[in-house]
Amino acid sequence: MPPRPRIADVADIAGVSRTTVSHALSGRRPVSDEAKAKVIAxxxxxxxxxxxxxxxxxxxxTQTIAFVMPDITNPFYPMVARGVQDTIRDAGYQVVVCSTDGDPVREAAFLSDMVSRAVDGLIIDxxxxxxxxxxxxxxxxxxxxxxxxxxAPxxxxxxHGDDRVSxxxxxxxxxxxxxxxxAFAGGPPGIGPGGIRQSGYxxxxxxxxxxxxxxxxxxAxxxxxxVRVAVEAALADGLDVDGIVCANDLGAIGALDALRAHGRSVPDDVAVIGFDDIDAAALVHPALTTIDNRAYEKGTVCGRLLLxxxxxxxxxxxxxxxxxxxLVVRDSA
Amino acid sequence: MPPRPRIADVADIAGVSRTTVSHALSGRRPVSDEAKAKVIAxxxxxxxxxxxxxxxxxxxxTQTIAFVMPDITNPFYPMVARGVQDTIRDAGYQVVVCSTDGDPVREAAFLSDMVSRAVDGLIIDxxxxxxxxxxxxxxxxxxxxxxxxxxAPxxxxxxHGDDRVSxxxxxxxxxxxxxxxxAFAGGPPGIGPGGIRQSGYxxxxxxxxxxxxxxxxxxAxxxxxxVRVAVEAALADGLDVDGIVCANDLGAIGALDALRAHGRSVPDDVAVIGFDDIDAAALVHPALTTIDNRAYEKGTVCGRLLLxxxxxxxxxxxxxxxxxxxLVVRDSA
DNA sequence: TGGCGTACGCAAACCGGTTTGGGTGAACTG
DNA sequence: CAGTTCACCCAAACCGGTTTGCGTACGCCA
Known part of the structure; x- marks a missing residue:
């Protein structure tokens, strides 16, 4: 099994210098048709x-851009990634995805590593x-x-979206x-997008x-x-509630679980609204009213901006x- | 804004050679404590x-492995990717994902590109x-x-799974x-995993x-x-059916859509079984009986093998x- | 024939690290 | 005191491309 051919091998066979091979292939300097033909052969x-x-x-x-995200199994991010990839592919770029699980150590490590790998651009969440x-x-x-x-800064x-308004x-x-x-069910205070969404609430x-x-x-x-656990605890605690706005769809689905477990009907007793409009939102029962987070579009915007x-x-x-x-109105609210 | 420091800059400040800096940092050859301290400073x-x-x-x-997959928005693949990443991260590897949409041109392009980028390993679907x-x-x-x-070859x-047996x-x-x-609802003949699953059926x-x-x-x-469209067509055609085995969950969900549209109740009139056990399988109504495809485990196995x-x-x-x-038995069968 | 411009090809420098092979001085040995 | 050994450090080669700067051959013109 021979090693991969190098440019010098091409130059030898074509009977020209490495420089000429490079120019012939990149077109950055003119090369005679004859030499070009030999190189291509x-x-x-x-x-x-x-x-x-x-x-x-x-x-x-490196013709590479890195996408540092909290969780690749949250369907929002693959959809963004697809938007990014579809946008940058034709320009010859690839995307590497880094899933941090929201761990600050891993966030810092990925960022630092990607920079020293000289990625040409970063998308960071x-x-x-x-x-x-x-x-x-x-x-x-x-x-x-x-x-x-x-x-800032x-x-x-x-x-980003206009989460607060939405x-x-x-x-x-x-x-x-x-x-x-x-009620509003969000993430831990100060972590992730929950804070600004809570402001809108x-x-x-x-x-x-x-x-x-x-x-x-x-x-939560x-x-x-x-979110299921947190909402169940609140209900067990006697919380008086007739509507729940959740910081994301996954959480809203957890809230549905909790409400079902406590015998509350949705939307009659309690209405539920999510955020993201992941595919699963339309699948749960009752179908989730939610806010379309425009994942794919955000990906394309990020990609274009970076390019x-x-x-x-x-x-x-x-x-x-x-x-x-x-707002996407379905059955849950 | 100064350019990034190079190893020569470190060597100058530490008053040693580049070689010594390299050895001090990599530990591949012994370096005196004194020199090491100066380098680190x-x-x-x-x-x-x-x-x-x-x-x-x-x-x-490159400390990089590439994962070439058909569709990053199919939840099966992000879950595999997570398994891969969790396995190889500690060894200092990253993963780049390539979503081909099953397009053979793009499949070939990604493969070729990843090789010339000298990735250390490939996971290919x-x-x-x-x-x-x-x-x-x-x-x-x-x-x-x-x-x-x-x-082969x-x-x-x-x-892979023992899809046929499952x-x-x-x-x-x-x-x-x-x-x-x-009935069996799969992909186009000869494309993807449908064929072997059909054999099991x-x-x-x-x-x-x-x-x-x-x-x-x-x-389909x-x-x-x-799959929704194909099943609807079959039903409209008067297909006599009391059970549908689907090649994947997404397709099974489409089959549920079609059955609902035709007023058939699941599982009473028609039972439905999927394949993969993506998160959505537990969310649809009725909850989908399916085959757990062990996405995460497969990712870890791929990662370990490659390492x-x-x-x-x-x-x-x-x-x-x-x-x-x-087999994960839920409500649909 | 001499002068000049253009087209094209090549050698060498460069990117920024790692690794090889050689050299030096100090400690140890007989 | 000469011969070894050991610990350490460094200059130079190397990875495989691209780019710079220069040299040469050729065509054109006077």
């Missing part, structure tokens, strides 16, 4: 493909690493886009149907002249089981792009 | 991190590229594991409950003395909509590892 004969490692080192780029720490990890050489509503463009709208949807004891309540009752704010995490930053087509101040969500 | 001062591109070129490895073509694309230098029941280890068991489950008109039927009725074999694809091949700890003939599935 040699390439075909050897099945030569350039070693990208060498190209990367010389050019200091962090749970527990504060913005100022990101700056130290990533530096200023690598274009980055922050996915989600991370607080950003080190790159941001693309959740307010969802909450008003419940208020309009006459609900008055509306409070906006709507206050706008309707309803006081925010601390007992109605349930803090963003998993099905976590533009890399090419220099876009520079100057960081942009802040909002991909608005929209 | 300089590294800290500069926040030096080695440029992995250079390391990769010199060492001819192909829909439309035949095995012999894979060999030409991948060559013999890159360890690979084929996920799924690809036919393999170019690497294989890990589906036979599932089919017998229906036969035992007195069903006699059992036929095994069970023949084993029970039931003839296989061609009209009961519905060929592996998406929810594709062993890369390290040379494992060599010799390609292995064929079976991760058996198991």
């Amino acid at each position: 040699a390439v075909k004969e050897l099945d030569y493909r350039a070693n990208q490692l060498a190209v990367n080192l010389r050019l200091q780029r 962090l749970f527990r690493t504060p913005a100022h720490a990101v700056e130290a990890l990533v530096g200023k050489h690598t274009p980055a886009v922050m996915l989600g509503p991370m607080k 950003p080190i790159g463009d941001r693309v 959740v307010a709208e969802a909450t008003r949807h419940l208020l309009r149907s006459g609900r008055t004891r509306i 409070e906006d709507a309540l206050l706008g309707a002249g309803v006081a925010v009752d601390r007992k109605l704010v349930i803090s 995490d963003y998993t099905r089981d976590g 533009q930053r890399i090419s220099g087509e876009l520079d100057g101040p960081f942009r802040d792009i909002i991909v608005p969500g929209s | 300089a590294v800290k001062e500069l926040d030096y991190r080695a440029n992995q591109l250079a390391v990769n070129l010199r060492l001819q490895r 192909l829909f439309r590229t035949p095995a012999h073509a894979v060999e030409a694309l991948v060559g013999k230098h890159t360890p690979a594991v084929m996920l799924g029941p690809m036919k 393999p170019i690497g280890d294989r890990v 589906v036979a068991e599932a089919t017998r489950h229906l036969l035992r409950s007195g069903r006699t008109r059992i 036929e095994d069970a039927l023949l084993g029970a003395g039931v003839a296989v009725d061609r009209k009961l074999v519905i060929s 694809d592996y998406t929810r909509d594709g 062993q091949r890369i390290s040379g700890e494992l060599d010799g003939p390609f292995r064929d590892i079976i991760v058996p599935g198991s």
Whole structure:
């Protein structure tokens, strides 16, 4: 089994120098038709493909962008990833995905590692690493886009939804149907997107002249089981509730589990609203009313932004792009 | 904004040679405590991190493994990916995911590209590229594991389920409950895992003395909509059926859609069984009886196998590892 | 025939690390 | 005191491409 052919092998067979092979293949300098033909013949004969490692080192780029996300098994992220990949593929880029489980150690490790691997761009969705720490990890050489509503100072463009507005709208949807004891089930305080979504919930309540009752704010995490347990505990505790706005769909599904376990019917006794509109939202029973988080579109926006930053087509101040969500009314509310 | 520090900068500040810096950091040769201390101080001062591109070129490895899959938004694959990542992370490897949509052009392009990027290992799940073509694309230098029941000649280890046995068991489950008109809904003939699963279906039927009725074999694809449409068409056509075994869960969910649209109750009129046990299987109504495809375990097995091949700890003939599935009985059958 | 411009090919430098092979001085040995 | 051994460090080669800068051959023109 022969080793992979190198450019020198091609040059030997074609009877020209390595330089000429390089120029013939890249077209960056003119090469006579005769030489070009010989090079192409040699390439075909050897099945030569350039070693990208060498190209990367010389050019200091990798045609790779990294996507650092909290959880690859949360369907929102694969959908974003697909949007990213569909957008950058034609430009010759690949995407490497890094699932951190929201662990700050792993978040930092991935970020640092990707930078030293010289990825050309980063898409970052962090749970527990504060913005100022990101700056130290990533530096200023690598274009980055922050996915989600991370607080300033950003080190790159941001693309996010108008979560606060969307959740307010969802909450008003419940208020309009006459609900008055509306709870919010989110993640741990200050972690992930729950905080800003909770603000939207409070906006709507206050706008309707309803006081925010601390007992109605349930803090859990963003998993099905976590929210199920938290809601069950609240119900067992005698919580008086006729609607639950959840920080994400997985959590909302957990809330459905809990309500079913306590014999409450949805939406008659308690209405439930999620966030994300993952595929499963339409599958559960009753089908989940939720907010479409536009995962695929966000992916394409991130991809385009990065491509533009890399090419220099876009520079100057960081942009802040909002991909608005929209309420999808199904059966649960 | 200064450029990234190089090893020469560290060497200058520490007052030693680049060689010594390298040895001090890698530990591959002994270095005096004094020199080591100076190197470490300089590294800290500069926040030096080695440029992995250079390391990769010199060492001819990338600490990267590529996972080429048909569809990243099919929840089975993210779960496998998580298993892979959890297994290889501690060894310092990352995973890049490539979603091909089953397009043979893209399958070939990704494979070829990953090899020229010198990934250290490949996990491959192909829909439309035949095995012999894979060999030409991948060559013999890159360890690979084929996920799924690809036919010979393999170019690497294989890990797959005993799909034929599992589906036979599932089919017998229906036969035992007195069903006699059992259909099979799979992908297009010869594409993807449908074929071998169909064999299991036929095994069970023949084993029970039931003839296989061609009209009961519905060929569609592996998406929810594709199977819904195909099953609706069959029902509209007057198909007499009291059970459907599907090649995957997404398809089974589509079958549920179709049955509901035609007013058939599940499982009373028609029983439905899926394959994979994705999260959604437990969410649909009625909850789907299915075969647990052990996605996460398969990911860990692939990861371990690759690590062993890369390290040379494992060599010799390609292995064929079976991760058996198991029937998960819920409400739909 | 001499002067000049153009087209094209090549040697060498470069990217930033790791590894090899040789050299030096100190400690130890007989 | 000469001969070894050992611990340590360094210069140079190397990975495999791309790019720079220069040299040469050739055509064109006066």
